[in-house]
Amino acid sequence: MNLRELSKMLGLSQTTVSRALNGFPEVNEDTRERVLKAARKTGYRPNRAAQRLATGKAGSIGLVMPITDTNHSDVHFGEFLAGVGEESARHDMHLVIMPAGPDDEVAALNKLATSGNVDALFIAHMRAQDPRLTILQTLGIPYIVHGRSYGVESNFPFIDIDNEGAFRDATKLLIQLGHKRFGLINGQAHLDFAIRRRAGVVAALGEHGLTLAADCEVQIQMTDENGQKAMENFLQQDQRPTAVLCSSTALALGALRAVNRAGLKLGEDVSLIAHDDVLPLLKPENFSVPLTTTRSSLRAAGIRVAQRLVAAIEGPPSDPAQELWNVELIVRGSTGPAPSDT
Amino acid sequence: MNLRELSKMLGLSQTTVSRALNGFPEVNEDTRERVLKAARKTGYRPNRAAQRLATGKAGSIGLVMPITDTNHSDVHFGEFLAGVGEESARHDMHLVIMPAGPDDEVAALNKLATSGNVDALFIAHMRAQDPRLTILQTLGIPYIVHGRSYGVESNFPFIDIDNEGAFRDATKLLIQLGHKRFGLINGQAHLDFAIRRRAGVVAALGEHGLTLAADCEVQIQMTDENGQKAMENFLQQDQRPTAVLCSSTALALGALRAVNRAGLKLGEDVSLIAHDDVLPLLKPENFSVPLTTTRSSLRAAGIRVAQRLVAAIEGPPSDPAQELWNVELIVRGSTGPAPSDT
DNA sequence: TAAAACATTCAAAGCGCTTTGATTTTGGCG
DNA sequence: CGCCAAAATCAAAGCGCTTTGAATGTTTTA
Numbered sequence: 168m169n170l171r172e173l174s175k176m177l178g179l180s181q182t183t184v185s186r187a188l189n190g191f192p193e194v195n196e197d198t199r200e201r202v203l204k205a206a207r208k209t210g211y212r213p214n215r216a217a218q219r220l221a222t223g224k225a226g227s228i229g230l231v232m233p234i235t236d237t238n239h240s241d242v243h244f245g246e247f248l249a250g251v252g253e254e255s256a257r258h259d260m261h262l263v264i265m266p267a268g269p270d271d272e273v274a275a276l277n278k279l280a281t282s283g284n285v286d287a288l289f290i291a292h293m294r295a296q297d298p299r300l301t302i303l304q305t306l307g308i309p310y311i312v313h314g315r316s317y318g319v320e321s322n323f324p325f326i327d328i329d330n331e332g333a334f335r336d337a338t339k340l341l342i343q344l345g346h347k348r349f350g351l352i353n354g355q356a357h358l359d360f361a362i363r364r365r366a367g368v369v370a371a372l373g374e375h376g377l378t379l380a381a382d383c384e385v386q387i388q389m390t391d392e393n394g395q396k397a398m399e400n401f402l403q404q405d406q407r408p409t410a411v412l413c414s415s416t417a418l419a420l421g422a423l424r425a426v427n428r429a430g431l432k433l434g435e436d437v438s439l440i441a442h443d444d445v446l447p448l449l450k451p452e453n454f455s456v457p458l459t460t461t462r463s464s465l466r467a468a469g470i471r472v473a474q475r476l477v478a479a480i481e482g483p484p485s486d487p488a489q490e491l492w493n494v495e496l497i498v499r500g501s502t503g504p505a506p507s508d509t
Numbered sequence: 510m511n512l513r514e515l516s517k518m519l520g521l522s523q524t525t526v527s528r529a530l531n532g533f534p535e536v537n538e539d540t541r542e543r544v545l546k547a548a549r550k551t552g553y554r555p556n557r558a559a560q561r562l563a564t565g566k567a568g569s570i571g572l573v574m575p576i577t578d579t580n581h582s583d584v585h586f587g588e589f590l591a592g593v594g595e596e597s598a599r600h601d602m603h604l605v606i607m608p609a610g611p612d613d614e615v616a617a618l619n620k621l622a623t624s625g626n627v628d629a630l631f632i633a634h635m636r637a638q639d640p641r642l643t644i645l646q647t648l649g650i651p652y653i654v655h656g657r658s659y660g661v662e663s664n665f666p667f668i669d670i671d672n673e674g675a676f677r678d679a680t681k682l683l684i685q686l687g688h689k690r691f692g693l694i695n696g697q698a699h700l701d702f703a704i705r706r707r708a709g710v711v712a713a714l715g716e717h718g719l720t721l722a723a724d725c726e727v728q729i730q731m732t733d734e735n736g737q738k739a740m741e742n743f744l745q746q747d748q749r750p751t752a753v754l755c756s757s758t759a760l761a762l763g764a765l766r767a768v769n770r771a772g773l774k775l776g777e778d779v780s781l782i783a784h785d786d787v788l789p790l791l792k793p794e795n796f797s798v799p800l801t802t803t804r805s806s807l808r809a810a811g812i813r814v815a816q817r818l819v820a821a822i823e824g825p826p827s828d829p830a831q832e833l834w835n836v837e838l839i840v841r842g843s844t845g846p847a848p849s850d851t
Numbered sequence: 852t853a854a855a856a857c858a859t860t861c862a863a864a865g866c867g868c869t870t871t872g873a874t875t876t877t878g879g880c881g
Numbered sequence: 882c883g884c885c886a887a888a889a890t891c892a893a894a895g896c897g898c899t900t901t902g903a904a905t906g907t908t909t910t911a
Contacts, residue, residue: 169867180891185869195889215626216567217867219558220896226558227603232594242790245587248594252574252606259626261569261603264594284557284601391795417790424797448584448759448790453733455766511897522861527899537859559897562866 168211227261229285250469258477280306287476293359309479317362324487330360333461333494334367337440341410345505350408352397356386394421413441416449434503457499510553569603571627592811600819622648629818635701651821659704666829672702675803675836676709679782683752687847692750694739698728736763755783758791776845799841
């Protein structure tokens with residue numbers, strides 16, 4: 168069943184039927200009713216390819232999927248993607264997923280945009296002074312950024328969580344518990360969230376005359392291996408930190424391993440707070456010592472991103488809305504008073 | 510730049526240019542050369558929407574993304590999706606991802622197929638006697654199945670791993686190590702892979718006059734919590750198993766936790782082999798005791814599925830090719846000789 | 852050298868929708 | 882009533898590609 172058949176059946180022109188279906192105001196309500204009913208009964212579904220051609224819209228969202236040097240996908244992205252997929256299916260939107268390594272991202276973005284295959288773009292894994300922003304702004308196609316880019320002043324639409332606030336609060340909690348020596352196992356130094364989280368920690372410490380020792384700070388790719396190595400290093404120091412913040416539960420998984428192997432107890436000898444992206448696999452409550460976390464669901468962010476992208480495609484261009492989500496601080500067993508022995 | 514402009518520029522008809530571009534034989538080689546060169550120089554890219562409309566092909570692959578009751582996405586699927594995304598981007602294929610709970614899957618499949626939005630389908634998470642197969646076969650659109658469906662005789666195209674063989678081999682290894690009492694922490698009983706893995710275990714045991722005790726067998730959703738609970742149960746029994754097989758590293762993560770909490774040592778008191786889908790997060794070598802595993806990359810399967818789907822869409826329909834991948838057995842520290850104390 | 856066969860190229864007709872620019876209907880008002 | 886604005890509908894022109902069926906050259910064959 169296509170539009171011509173449907174309109175012939177109803178004794179109307181294609182124009183009217185099309186307009187009735189798409190909610191245009193200039194069609195009589197009775198007519199619209201009749202059209203909608205017929206469409207329902209015949210199970211008419213507009214041909215998306217034809218719609219795309221006629222409107223010049225691709226009806227799809229482009230995503231650059233970051234892949235690492237080791238050619239591994241990132242769980243964080245997978246979880247995010249699940250959210251995007253869910254929402255875009257709801258709107259009959261296609262997804263174009265283009266994997267790209269760190270060096271090809273700009274090229275991938277360009278390719279996606281100029282392919283005409285895509286009428287909105289999304290980027291994540293933001294870095295400081297991210298070059299992709301500049302391109303995105305000149306491309307003239309709707310986009311949204313997950314995260315921000317430290318050092319970029321221009322106004323762009325984003326969804327981000329309050330990384331700085333989250334880690335400031337987390338640090339404050341640890342300070343209140345009496346901790347004085349801190350460690351930070353962070354994501355790679357050029358990543359925007361890493362910069363902001365670090366800033367949060369440093370700020371909170373500063374307020375209490377404390378500092379983050381240079382050898383108690385690591386900025387590295389967030390895998391459990393790296394978390395373990397980092398924590399092992401921390402623990403070997405004379406003045407080892409009693410409180411450690413981790414930028415992901417994956418890092419925390421490794422860190423916990425290191426703590427256990429050193430024969431120390433989490434929540435007693437060492438307190439730890441990690442950021443939890445709510446990955447289905449790494450639930451902080453299931454760690455051998457339940458993890459105190461700052462929590463914000465990546466999946467939810469994915470859904471929201473898709474919503475806004477769809478709105479941007481269908482509706483008129485709106486202001487570069489910027490959303491900053493709050494992060495919950497959830498206290499579990501991995502945080503405790505600072506050990507008194509030192 | 511569109512086809513008309515390009516052809517005008519070349520002084521050729523659209524027909525010829527189109528054919529030159531698409532590799533039709535009836536165009537002069539010199540002409541083709543000229544066309545290709547011009548296309549390259551001008552950066553001409555055919556409008557996919559127009560192509561889709563003209564050919565009647567949607568240029569996209571539909572995936573039903575299984576979501577659980579808890580509305581959580583499955584990591585296994587995420588990893589698989591990464592593979593599919595990678596390959597389909599390579600072919601300018603779109604993805605339509607429709608999330609559906611266990612009860613809506615058939616409906617989702619129908620919806621995808623009849624939407625005309627999709628010219629190939631893919632399903633996974635196969636169950637015994639899976640009703641989706643019947644539908645798929647009547648839909649008349651190319652499809653491929655990841656996994657098989659126990660009890661279904663008909664011939665359908667699939668990619669699967671040799672679940673039975675993998676678990677048979679794993680069990681044999683444990684038998685050789687002297688183990689007599691076995692446990693199995695499996696995926697949900699209706700899932701095809703779970704049935705086959707169980708069969709593999711039972712077969713290997715049977716060859717040596719051993720059996721799988723009813724209370725040493727659990728078939729359950731594969732989360733670390735469930736793994737932990739299952740192992741806790743096993744360990745409380747008078748005659749607790751000394752060798753346990755797990756259907757995923759997530760289960761194994763929980764099982765290991767239970768072993769640790771019981772004050773037992775993995776690889777000594779209890780041996781464990783898990784199936785490893787090569788998830789970036791749960792690397793068996795990073796478990797506190799490196800895990801002996803049966804390994805097969807889900808990501809690789811995703812890539813292969815997309816390849817075949819693309820081929821099926823573009824090329825002529827071919828035989829329902831069936832691929833059965835071998836699974837590696839990788840021995841690490843979690844397996845050791847059976848304890849002699851009993 | 853004309854006819855037949857082949858190799859190339861072309862004009863034009865869709866594909867199924869949206870949208871522009873009429874055209875027709877309706878209804879209010881003097 | 883007749884006129885005009887507003888409301889409702891329509892015919893037709895694209896969107897950019899593929900594909901059919903015909904037309905034009907070029908060889909080959911008889």
